[in-house]
Amino acid sequence: MENEKSKILIFGGTGYIGQYMVKASISLGHPTYVYARPITPQTTPSKIDIHRSYSPWAPTLSKFGELNEHEKMVAIVREVDIIISALAFPQVLDQLKIIDAIKVAGNIKRFLPSDFGCEEDRVIPTTFPCFPREKKVRRAIEAAAIPYTFVSSNCCGAYFVNYLLRPHEERDHIVVYGNGKAKAVLNYEEDIAMTTIMMANDPRTCNRVVVYRPKENIVSQIELLSIWEKKTGRSFTRVHVQEEELVKLSETLPPPQDVPVSIVHSVFVRGDLMNFELREDDIEASKLYPDFQFTTIDQLLDIFLANPPPPATALFG
Numbered sequence: 001m002e003n004e005k006s007k008i009l010i011f012g013g014t015g016y017i018g019q020y021m022v023k024a025s026i027s028l029g030h031p032t033y034v035y036a037r038p039i040t041p042q043t044t045p046s047k048i049d050i051h052r053s054y055s056p057w058a059p060t061l062s063k064f065g066e067l068n069e070h071e072k073m074v075a076i077v078r079e080v081d082i083i084i085s086a087l088a089f090p091q092v093l094d095q096l097k098i099i100d101a102i103k104v105a106g107n108i109k110r111f112l113p114s115d116f117g118c119e120e121d122r123v124i125p126t127t128f129p130c131f132p133r134e135k136k137v138r139r140a141i142e143a144a145a146i147p148y149t150f151v152s153s154n155c156c157g158a159y160f161v162n163y164l165l166r167p168h169e170e171r172d173h174i175v176v177y178g179n180g181k182a183k184a185v186l187n188y189e190e191d192i193a194m195t196t197i198m199m200a201n202d203p204r205t206c207n208r209v210v211v212y213r214p215k216e217n218i219v220s221q222i223e224l225l226s227i228w229e230k231k232t233g234r235s236f237t238r239v240h241v242q243e244e245e246l247v248k249l250s251e252t253l254p255p256p257q258d259v260p261v262s263i264v265h266s267v268f269v270r271g272d273l274m275n276f277e278l279r280e281d282d283i284e285a286s287k288l289y290p291d292f293q294f295t296t297i298d299q300l301l302d303i304f305l306a307n308p309p310p311p312a313t314a315l316f317g
Contacts, residue, residue, distance in 0.1 A: 014051065015086055017156060024197045102144070109147060148206075177268045186217050186300070204283070216297060227301060
């Protein structure tokens with residue numbers, strides 16, 4: 001039927017950004033499936049709670065299996081139209097197994113890999129271990145002629161506001177990486193998820209890269225901290241961590257401990273999110289959907305004031 005909603009399968013649907021994707025997909029009326037590891041006695045209570053939280057959001061259907069169960073994945077892929085991968089960094093190359101299943105199934109109208117971050121084909125960070133793996137996945141998708149959309153959503157706003165400001169803590173200082181002047185793009189996770197689901201069905205985004213740069217969400221650490229001070233009426237001492245210390249840690253810490261340090265260095269010191277100009281043929285998310293109201297930095301900080309989040313792990317005290 002012409003108006004029938006696409007069936008969407010989400011890998012990593014119990015992970016951080018994956019949870020937002022599942023809820024957005026269901027809220028937009030798509031039959032939504034989550035491929036996740038089977039629940040065992042070793043499954044953490046938090047993961048079990050996530051599965052239970054999806055129950056009222058019918059028609060979410062959990063599909064349990066491992067990523068190395070090729071035949072099972074092929075059978076499940078044949079049931080859906082669109083696949084979104086929200087697998088975390090350690091599992092980036094496991095997406096090659098998803099690609100193999102898609103090639104055998106032969107029915108997928110769009111694949112959106114776990115690209116939710118920097119635009120790896122346009123920036124050249126010096127210390128960013130994710131990029132070679134993500135590029136390998138992109139090239140495999142293209143070589144297999146699988147219809148795709150690469151979503152370059154930049155920073156998950158709520159996560160990084162929590163990480164940088166640590167609003168749950170009563171303290172008189174805040175860590176600033178480098179000089180704090182590099183610009184980054186902080187987009188609210190709910191907005192990333194909602195527009196990603198919209199893109200998955202949008203013919204304009206087929207075999208294209210979509211970059212998120214709403215102008216209200218481009219901010220430096222110093223600017224972010226200044227806004228926070230105005231909202232809270234407090235004044236914080238800036239404790240600067242120099243670039244040399246971050247580089248040393250990124251080179252000496254073992255995987256995956258080197259990943260967060262590398263991200264902080266690339267994004268908040270070097271400013272890699274903003275080190276390339278958008279070209280005329282680039283697709284920018286807020287221009288693609290001009291009627292969609294992206295949550296601004298100011299609004300995101302209001303959300304934090306109303307609902308202080310649990311702590312986010314910080315690199316330095």
